[in-house]
Every structure is written in C-alpha cells, then in structure tokens.
Amino acid sequence: MRGWPISLTTRLALLFALLTATLLIVVVLVQGSAVEGHLRELDDQELSGKVTLIKNLLHRAEPYRTLRQRLDDAFIGHDALAVVLRDAEGTVVYAIRPAFFGERPLAEDALPDTPTLWDKGGKQYLGLETTVEALDFWSQPTRLRALVGLDVSHHRLFLEQVRERLWIDIYFAVIVAALFALFAAHRGLAPLRRVTATARNLSAEGLGERLAERGAPSEVRALVVAFNGMLERLESSFRRLSDFSADIAHELRTPVSNLMTQTEVALSHTRSPDEYREVLASNLEEYERIARMVSDMLFLAQAENGVLPRSLEAVNLADEARALIDFYEALAEEKEVRIVLAGEASVTGDRLMIRRALSNLLSNALRHSRSESLVEISITGEAGLATLAVKNYGDTIPSDQLSQIFERFHRASPERHRHGEGAGLGLAITRSIVATHGGRIEVTSDAGVTTFTLYLPLAAAEPSANA
Structure with a gap:
C-alpha cells in the first residue's frame, strides 16, 4: 500500500533537520574525540610526573624507614594514585592502594611500560610498570619494579556527562531547526501556493488573472513568468476560439438559412421539374460555399497545429x-x-x-x-x-x-x-x-x-x- 504523500514543505523541513543533525553529530564526535585526547594527554603527563617523582625519591641513599616515610609524605593528598614497588624476587617493598591494579598485575602478569587503560570495579584506571633504581644506605643500587596507576574515572564521567548534554542539545537543536525550516519553507513556497490557488480558480471566463512577479524568489520567478505566459496564451487561444465559434456560427447561418428557405419554398406547392432543378442548383451553390468554408477551416486548423503535409x-x-x-x-x-x-x-x-x-x-x-x-x-x-x-x-x-x-x-x-x-x-x-x-x-x-x-x-x- 502506498504511503501518504509528503508535502514539499515537510520534505524541506526534514531535510534541513537531517542536515543539521548530521553536522552537529559530526561536530560532537570531532570535539569529543579532541577533548578525550586532551584529557588522555593530561593523564599521561601526570602519570609520567609521578614516575619521575618516584625515581627522584628512590635515587637517594637513605634508610628504608626514612625512604618509606618520604614516599608516604610525597603521596599525601593523591587519592587517585596507586604505587607498588617490588624487588627482583617479586616481593612487595612498598605499596599504596594496590587494589587499583587487581590480582593479575600483582601476580605474574606485568603491565606494559607504556600507559595502559583498564577497568575495574566500574572505574577506569591508567597505569604502567617500569624499572627504577633505589640506593640503599651504603649507596648500592638496587633495581625495583614500580607499578604506578591513576584513577581517571572522573575524566570518563566528565566525558559521559558532556556527551549526554550534547545529545540533548542536538535533540532540541534539530527540533528548532526543523521548525525554522518549516517556517522558512512555508514562506518560501508561498508563490507556489498562489500558483495553485490561481490554477484552481481558472475558468474559460476568468483567464485574465496574473501572478505578481515582484517579490517572488529567483527560483520561483521563472515559474511565475512561465505560468503568466501560459495564462496569456490560454486567454488568447480562448478568445480566438470564442471569436472563431461566433464567426463560424454567423457564417454558416446564412447558407443554412438560404437552404432552408429555398427548400421550404420549393415544397410549398407542386413545381415543374425545371423549377426543382433550379432550386437544387441554387442549393448546390450554397453547399459548395459551405464545403469550401469547412475545407478552409480544416486547412487553418492543420496549419496552426503544424501538421500540414508539404513537400520541399x-x-x-x-x-x-x-x-x-x-x-x-x-x-x-x-x-x-x-x-x-x-x-x-x-x-x-x-x-x-x-x-x-x-x-x-x-x-x-x-x-x-x-x-x-x-x-x-x-x-x-x-x-x-x-x-x-x-x-x-x-x-x-x-x-x-x-x-x-x-x-x-x-x-x-x-x-x-x-x-x-x-x-x-x-x-x-x-x-x-x-x-x-x-x-x-x-x-x-x-x-x-x-x-x-x-x-x-x-x-x-x-x-x-x-x-
């Protein structure tokens, strides 16, 4: 079953709304990707800064207790930071918030030495595992494996909120754009409605109406000009047809009246054969006159319609x-x-x-x-x-x-x-x-x-x- 026809105004409004939605979605995706990349860059920089801080703290010859205390003091207020230090045998020598990493990184599965994202407990973390050197009390270097992680869930939450708000904004923007396009299309197509109204009111007696060309959009002006030209041609054709009908009726009336009169006179009483022949001869002249007129009219009709057969x-x-x-x-x-x-x-x-x-x-x-x-x-x-x-x-x-x-x-x-x-x-x-x-x-x-x-x-x- 064929669907309901959609008006040109509605089509333009839907198309404008679709274009607006597409552009806004592209902008949101591009800007969202840019913001996400920027936040990731900030997180990478912060993670790199924490690793550098750890390296600086461990590169001092101090007793273990003093070093531990310095690490605790350095990480006060950094609630989103997790650090685990392990020696060559895998023994944890220092840890703060190790739950960020889960069991596998703390066991046998090491993290890459480049920043890596993972999810745990509904949160998102960014971390890496790297080798650092620590000096003992006698300034002997000891290699340690450092697990460093950051809780970046607040950034993901921020992006989700921003995206949610942008989708809502896109929804309302598309509605506003559709309404605006509907209004603009309705106003812009007003000349077409005038053409429709004029065409609906056309009749053989009212072909003198014309559309105003002034104020019509350039896209519609050609249609208005063509429509006015059509009305002018129709008016001229109907006028010629009306004049032609009146003329032909007038022209045929005389020979037909002559034929009727002569025939009535001939039938009014008995006449001789010669008198009947005279009446028939007179009637034949009128018939020939009518035949010539019909032939000429047919010739003119063929000429006006461009169907005259002719040789060159x-x-x-x-x-x-x-x-x-x-x-x-x-x-x-x-x-x-x-x-x-x-x-x-x-x-x-x-x-x-x-x-x-x-x-x-x-x-x-x-x-x-x-x-x-x-x-x-x-x-x-x-x-x-x-x-x-x-x-x-x-x-x-x-x-x-x-x-x-x-x-x-x-x-x-x-x-x-x-x-x-x-x-x-x-x-x-x-x-x-x-x-x-x-x-x-x-x-x-x-x-x-x-x-x-x-x-x-x-x-x-x-x-x-x-x-």
Whole structure:
C-alpha cells in the first residue's frame, strides 16, 4: 500500500533537520574525540610526573624507614594514585592502594611500560610498570619494579556527562531547526501556493488573472513568468476560439438559412421539374460555399497545429505568378484591370501551397481594384529573402483594420462582398502558408493604394541579387 504523500514543505523541513543533525553529530564526535585526547594527554603527563617523582625519591641513599616515610609524605593528598614497588624476587617493598591494579598485575602478569587503560570495579584506571633504581644506605643500587596507576574515572564521567548534554542539545537543536525550516519553507513556497490557488480558480471566463512577479524568489520567478505566459496564451487561444465559434456560427447561418428557405419554398406547392432543378442548383451553390468554408477551416486548423503535409522543392515565384495571371485573365478583362509582373526569385517549399497563397492575394487584388487600373506584381531576391508584392488601386483599407485583416472572417468594411476564397478566410490561409514556410506577410494601404508583401527565404541556390 502506498504511503501518504509528503508535502514539499515537510520534505524541506526534514531535510534541513537531517542536515543539521548530521553536522552537529559530526561536530560532537570531532570535539569529543579532541577533548578525550586532551584529557588522555593530561593523564599521561601526570602519570609520567609521578614516575619521575618516584625515581627522584628512590635515587637517594637513605634508610628504608626514612625512604618509606618520604614516599608516604610525597603521596599525601593523591587519592587517585596507586604505587607498588617490588624487588627482583617479586616481593612487595612498598605499596599504596594496590587494589587499583587487581590480582593479575600483582601476580605474574606485568603491565606494559607504556600507559595502559583498564577497568575495574566500574572505574577506569591508567597505569604502567617500569624499572627504577633505589640506593640503599651504603649507596648500592638496587633495581625495583614500580607499578604506578591513576584513577581517571572522573575524566570518563566528565566525558559521559558532556556527551549526554550534547545529545540533548542536538535533540532540541534539530527540533528548532526543523521548525525554522518549516517556517522558512512555508514562506518560501508561498508563490507556489498562489500558483495553485490561481490554477484552481481558472475558468474559460476568468483567464485574465496574473501572478505578481515582484517579490517572488529567483527560483520561483521563472515559474511565475512561465505560468503568466501560459495564462496569456490560454486567454488568447480562448478568445480566438470564442471569436472563431461566433464567426463560424454567423457564417454558416446564412447558407443554412438560404437552404432552408429555398427548400421550404420549393415544397410549398407542386413545381415543374425545371423549377426543382433550379432550386437544387441554387442549393448546390450554397453547399459548395459551405464545403469550401469547412475545407478552409480544416486547412487553418492543420496549419496552426503544424501538421500540414508539404513537400520541399524549388519554386520559381515568377513562373507561378505567370500561371495565375493566365488563370485570372478572364476576370481581369471583365473588370478592365491589367496585371503586370516584374522580377524573379525562387524559394524552397510546397508548390501547391505557395500557389494557393499567391492566388489568394491576386484574386483579392482583382476584386478590390478600380476599373481600368493596374495590379502590379513585383518580385525581388536579396539578403536571403524573396520578396513578392501585390499592389492594387482601389479603396483604402482603414488603418485600424490593417492589424486585423489577416484574422478569420474579418472584413475591412461591411461593403466588401464574399465570394469563393474571399469569404473572410483567404488572407488567414495566406498568412498560415507563409508562416509554415518560415516567412511573413505585411500589408500597407494609403491613398487608394494597397500592397500585400510576402517575405520568404530564398532557395539555397538562389543568388542574393535583385532580379
């Protein structure tokens, strides 16, 4: 069974408490070892001093009773000291507190000649065994074995008390550190809680809320910026989706209403076959209009999601423009408009998609050109970009409409008619095609002259020179 999830605040608090405990334990161990070593050094020095004192006292020619008395006087007040002197046969010639050593050192097991620790009766002792020379009354040297021991239990007790107090201090220090870390993490993660609260309150109708970047920690500021950017993109997407839904409903309502009206009229009374054919032909036009609209919408959706299938080939813009001029020749003659072409450049892309973009611009220019005017197509290639401009002479597009002219179903003026790709999707499709090919499109309109300009990367083999 999975355990309960632990919050990030709790994890940070536990981690900080663990680090604090680890550091304190390391400090205690290091300092405890240093103190223990220092106390051992003091005990060694004291033991060495006692051995030196014994040697000095024995290195005098005095009667035994006087020597014993001097030893007793020297060790008055040294309750933690034990001394046993033995001759070569092992006979004890002097002893003070021999119980410190136990039976084995006093019998056959000699102590090392270096300071050695041992425990006895719940206490700890430090001692050694060494050879000393004693002068008798006639100044004759006699070798003796000296057992010298110190009761160092007070040092061990001191260390145990210190360690116990330090462990208690570590316990409370870890608790305080955990509480402090909990408070700090809680305050530090406040921006995350605000992100959570904002995300919890998000809805399609309330995407305008933003998080304050000022005051956010540097580690969280990037998240706040990214979250605000996400909200901005969502708001923009929902707004476009809402506008698109409203526009498509409006656009479909007219042909559907026409179909219903014509069908109701046709069914209102008996008609001749020719009249029925006329109604069906009219309905077919509306169906074709709906089909084109659906197809264009599907194309735009694929373009926005980057799933448009396209091939890469060298496309000569002048050749494509000439083919389209031939195609629109009849329409141009009907409107008494002449199309002129200048320049040449090649790009890499999908030939059909690029032709569709040029066709949209050219048909748009023809529809909105004045009679007996020109539609000028100029192509250049320089600085790694192919530029294709389509200029027509007609009504000026209001400046406040220029930034919206590439939006779906947008009309620069209520008077603009919709036919074919002029139903408000042609320029949006053109912009998507150009963007898919890594280019951009711009429009200017002033004093009756409107110019749409495409910028596309030149083909690799295209020289950077004006055509």
